[in-house]
Amino acid sequence: MKLIISTTSPYSRKCRVMARELGLADEVEEIEAHPFDDDPALLQANPLGRVPCLVLDDGQAFTESGLIADYLCEQAGEPWPRGWNDRRLEALGSGLLDLTVARRVEMVRDEGIQSEFWIQRRERGIMRAIDEIEQAVGDLESPLAQGPLTMAVALAYMDFRYPESGWRTGRPHLTALLDAWESRPSFRATLPPAGT
Numbered sequence: 001m002k003l004i005i006s007t008t009s010p011y012s013r014k015c016r017v018m019a020r021e022l023g024l025a026d027e028v029e030e031i032e033a034h035p036f037d038d039d040p041a042l043l044q045a046n047p048l049g050r051v052p053c054l055v056l057d058d059g060q061a062f063t064e065s066g067l068i069a070d071y072l073c074e075q076a077g078e079p080w081p082r083g084w085n086d087r088r089l090e091a092l093g094s095g096l097l098d099l100t101v102a103r104r105v106e107m108v109r110d111e112g113i114q115s116e117f118w119i120q121r122r123e124r125g126i127m128r129a130i131d132e133i134e135q136a137v138g139d140l141e142s143p144l145a146q147g148p149l150t151m152a153v154a155l156a157y158m159d160f161r162y163p164e165s166g167w168r169t170g171r172p173h174l175t176a177l178l179d180a181w182e183s184r185p186s187f188r189a190t191l192p193p194a195g196t
């Protein structure tokens with residue numbers, strides 16, 4: 001199968017980390033496409049024009065990182081716990097990702113059309129979400145599940161695109177969660193290239 005990705009996309013990173021963690025790296029060929037270049041291979045696989053997109057050997061394409069993550073877990077024999085608590089944590093982590101990406105999109109618009117209203121609205125949402133997540137991950141048994149991974153990917157993306165947020169201050173559980181993921185080869189192998 002082929003996984004169409006961008007190396008700076010946190011949604012792509014989640015799927016790339018999972019392929020490595022689940023022992024599927026040899027079966028998942030990564031193909032790079034920058035979504036804003038309207039790469040024909042990406043548009044053919046995913047009419048939404050977004051990464052990641054997983055294309056199976058029979059041509060069937062899966063969009064949405066959460067769906068791709070579930071598919072990869074099934075292929076690997078469901079080695080990670082996946083109850084409602086994990087799904088709840090994953091939804092919070094995905095929401096944090098969405099807000100952080102939306103903030104970034106607003107920040108890179110030309111100055112004249114940037115909206116301070118939307119930037120501030122996203123930032124308030126991000127801070128409320130990480131406070132909630134700090135409580136929610138307090139008694140996690142293991143970082144190896146989709147919920148904690150999604151949160152770790154979102155926090156790493158904040159370090160990458162919103163480093164001035166200062167999210168670590170007063171949030172020891174989140175700091176420990178990202179530290180745990182950053183020590184893993186799968187996470188190190190999927191770092192966005194420097195200077196991007």
Ligand SMILES: N[C@@H](CCC(=O)N[C@@H](CS)C(=O)NCC(=O)O)C(=O)O
Pocket residue numbers: 006008009010011035036049050051052063064065066101
């Ligand atoms: N909900 C989607 C979001 C994917 C997404 O927004 N990817 C971004 C890159 S980080 C993208 O391809 N953006 C291009 C666009 O929105 O046109 C998922 O979880 O896969």
